[in-house]
Amino acid sequence: MIVFLIRRTFQSVVVLLIMSLLVFVGVYTIGNPVDILISPEATQQEHEAAVKALGLDRPMWEQYRVFLTNALHGNLGDSFVFNEPALKLILQRMPATLELAFGAMFIAVIFGIPLGMVAGIKHHSWIGRAIMSGSILGFSLPTFWVGLMLIMLFAVIFGWLPASGRGETVLLFGIPVSFLTVDGLSHLILPAINLGLFKLSLTIRLTRAGTQENMQLDYVKFARAKGLSNTRVIGVHVLKNILIPVVTVLGLELGNVIAFAVVTETVFAWPGMGKLIIDSIDVLDRPVIVAYLLITVTMFIIINFTVDVLYSILDPRVRLGDVKS
Amino acid sequence: MTPAAVSSTSSLSTLAVENLRTHFFTKAGVVKAVDDVSFSVGTGEILGLVGESGCGKSITGFSILGLVDPPGKVVDGKILFHGLDLVDLPEEERRRLRGSRIAMIFQDPMMTLNPVLRIDTQMIEAILAHEKIDRALARKRARDALEQVGIASPDERLRAYPHQFSGGMRQRVAIAIAMLNKPDLIIADEPTTALDVTIQAQILFEAQKLCRETGTALIWITHDLTVVAGLADRIAVMYAGRIVEQGQLGDVLDHPLHPYTRGLIGSVPSRNRRGSHLYQIPGMTPALLNLPTGCAFRERCDFADDACLDQPEITEPVPGRPVRCFHHFAGEKA
Numbered sequence: 001m002i003v004f005l006i007r008r009t010f011q012s013v014v015v016l017l018i019m020s021l022l023v024f025v026g027v028y029t030i031g032n033p034v035d036i037l038i039s040p041e042a043t044q045q046e047h048e049a050a051v052k053a054l055g056l057d058r059p060m061w062e063q064y065r066v067f068l069t070n071a072l073h074g075n076l077g078d079s080f081v082f083n084e085p086a087l088k089l090i091l092q093r094m095p096a097t098l099e100l101a102f103g104a105m106f107i108a109v110i111f112g113i114p115l116g117m118v119a120g121i122k123h124h125s126w127i128g129r130a131i132m133s134g135s136i137l138g139f140s141l142p143t144f145w146v147g148l149m150l151i152m153l154f155a156v157i158f159g160w161l162p163a164s165g166r167g168e169t170v171l172l173f174g175i176p177v178s179f180l181t182v183d184g185l186s187h188l189i190l191p192a193i194n195l196g197l198f199k200l201s202l203t204i205r206l207t208r209a210g211t212q213e214n215m216q217l218d219y220v221k222f223a224r225a226k227g228l229s230n231t232r233v234i235g236v237h238v239l240k241n242i243l244i245p246v247v248t249v250l251g252l253e254l255g256n257v258i259a260f261a262v263v264t265e266t267v268f269a270w271p272g273m274g275k276l277i278i279d280s281i282d283v284l285d286r287p288v289i290v291a292y293l294l295i296t297v298t299m300f301i302i303i304n305f306t307v308d309v310l311y312s313i314l315d316p317r318v319r320l321g322d323v324k325s
Numbered sequence: 326m327t328p329a330a331v332s333s334t335s336s337l338s339t340l341a342v343e344n345l346r347t348h349f350f351t352k353a354g355v356v357k358a359v360d361d362v363s364f365s366v367g368t369g370e371i372l373g374l375v376g377e378s379g380c381g382k383s384i385t386g387f388s389i390l391g392l393v394d395p396p397g398k399v400v401d402g403k404i405l406f407h408g409l410d411l412v413d414l415p416e417e418e419r420r421r422l423r424g425s426r427i428a429m430i431f432q433d434p435m436m437t438l439n440p441v442l443r444i445d446t447q448m449i450e451a452i453l454a455h456e457k458i459d460r461a462l463a464r465k466r467a468r469d470a471l472e473q474v475g476i477a478s479p480d481e482r483l484r485a486y487p488h489q490f491s492g493g494m495r496q497r498v499a500i501a502i503a504m505l506n507k508p509d510l511i512i513a514d515e516p517t518t519a520l521d522v523t524i525q526a527q528i529l530f531e532a533q534k535l536c537r538e539t540g541t542a543l544i545w546i547t548h549d550l551t552v553v554a555g556l557a558d559r560i561a562v563m564y565a566g567r568i569v570e571q572g573q574l575g576d577v578l579d580h581p582l583h584p585y586t587r588g589l590i591g592s593v594p595s596r597n598r599r600g601s602h603l604y605q606i607p608g609m610t611p612a613l614l615n616l617p618t619g620c621a622f623r624e625r626c627d628f629a630d631d632a633c634l635d636q637p638e639i640t641e642p643v644p645g646r647p648v649r650c651f652h653h654f655a656g657e658k659a
């Protein structure tokens with residue numbers, strides 16, 4: 001376990017380093033932010049002053065070196081637009097996105113696993129088929145359209161739930177969260193469903209495939225031959241086995257949901273990181289883009305690590321010392 | 326319907342199966358996996374159920390336990406367990422019998438234990454499914470059961486996962502689980518097929534010993550005559566969903582009455598016939614979906630004639646030796 005931890009940490013640092021270089025070079029080539037930032041009527045002197053102030057007159061490798069040195073001190077640069085540290089800007093908006101992402105995953109797991117198991121066990125009956133047909137819709141309908149339809153139905157026609165914003169928040173360990181207030185929760189429901197729908201379909205499909213496969217195996221028959229009730233055979237024996245692939249995939253999907261909640265955040269005007277990155281890309285706010293991508297990579301590394309640990313808890317045949325990659 | 330050959334003994338038997346038919350209703354047609362099968366097994370008795378792969382042996386076992394999955398269904402016959410017919414019993418009552426009064430051991434020990442649950446979990450749940458007792462007590466019984474089947478340091482092994490055991494050890498665990506609730510009947514479905522010969526011998530010895538000690542009736546399903554020869558009291562030979570012959574072990578092996586049985590015995594390598602070609606039964610096992618009319622063995626049989634176009638009924642040319650053949654060898658000297 002300790003060997004695993006040390007190796008994993010070392011790998012993570014290498015990945016971050018490579019990633020920062022790629023991102024930096026990528027962002028450097030996409031255009032000059034100064035053209036967008038300063039007014040068109042500015043004089044040549046003003047233009048050069050702005051370039052100099054942002055450090056854009058120096059060669060790229062020099063800029064990268066400065067960036068790395070600052071990054072090692074926890075400073076990912078100041079936003080060109082807001083004149084505030086990019087890291088701070090992102091971290092301010094992160095709780096909103098995290099809350100939305102966890103809400104979406106919660107919906108996917110809470111409904112997806114039971115529905116998938118029912119579909120797997122009763123795969124010949126109408127209920128199994130109905131669940132599978134529903135999951136195809138969840139896969140194929142575009143997120144922005146589903147979001148608009150949800151707003152139309154529940155906010156405009158029925159008027160049950162609010163259409164935008166985060167609602168009232170309270171502080172939990174110093175972090176503002178919505179789901180603990182009634183108003184906040186009502187704001188969270190629609191975007192969480194919107195973002196979670198695709199993952200819900202994915203969970204249903206994964207669970208169904210696993211259930212169907214496992215129900216055929218001898219250990220299920222042996223468990224039944226022991227005289228166990230169906231509830232125990234399915235709820236303990238089968239469930240523990242299908243959780244292994246489900247956790248792996250959903251873990252990776254969690255990263256995706258956090259990093260790419262952009263569409264849902266835009267449709268529901270959810271004040272998260274996704275909206276910030278879209279705005280920053282619009283104005284070529286380099287430090288924010290770079291910081292956002294690095295934070296995303298870090299998040300993926302942390303999530304992957306957590307999945308590996310969870311995996312070893314779920315599957316006794318996996319011991320972390322043995323993981324070679 | 327044919328009269329059950331063994332019905333006279335059913336009241337004394339632990340289990341009496343009478344005219345059992347288990348059919349599978351597939352899209353391609355009805356597969357008669359078990360078709361008019363009758364046999365019985367008494368207290369402490371070991372019955373060897375012998376036949377080639379796909380002849381319906383395992384389905385017979387699953388029918389007794391009530392674990393035939395759709396599209397399969399027991400369509401006719403009786404399964405009398407201590408005189409109680411299991412066929413019409415509600416599912417909940419059958420569940421209560423499973424694992425407590427009737428237990429089963431499966432073929433592949435690598436597959437029968439749940440890979441993600443510890444041995445103690447899998448053993449204790451088998452006890453608690455049938456009795457409301459203290460967990461600690463159940464644990465102690467699980468421990469003792471492991472010790473009984475010859476597993477060293479059972480306390481430690483209880484906390485292990487299945488992948489930490491070898492194949493032979495896993496099969497011992499499966500046997501221990503089957504023995505946990507001291508059942509009256511154990512159905513062993515080729516439990517030694519996947520094991521090394523040396524381990525096989527150990528398991529056979531253990532199984533025999535346990536049955537003798539506890540008076541448990543045992544149905545040993547196998548395709549291997551040599552296994553049965555060293556183990557069973559009586560054997561029943563199955564072919565294409567039907568029992569073609571049964572009797573006391575020595576009688577059947579020394580004087581087989583059915584051509585199929587004779588073929589099976591002939592195809593076992595023997596020291597007495599060293600150097601000569603090993604006998605093979607000609608042809609292949611017929612597909613159950615597409616059986617020849619009349620006797621299913623007809624097309625592979627040296628003795629078949631026009632009479633065999635009709636399905637032979639069970640006769641008892643020698644007392645205690647039911648056989649399903651027009652041309653049985655009862656008159657011959659072997």
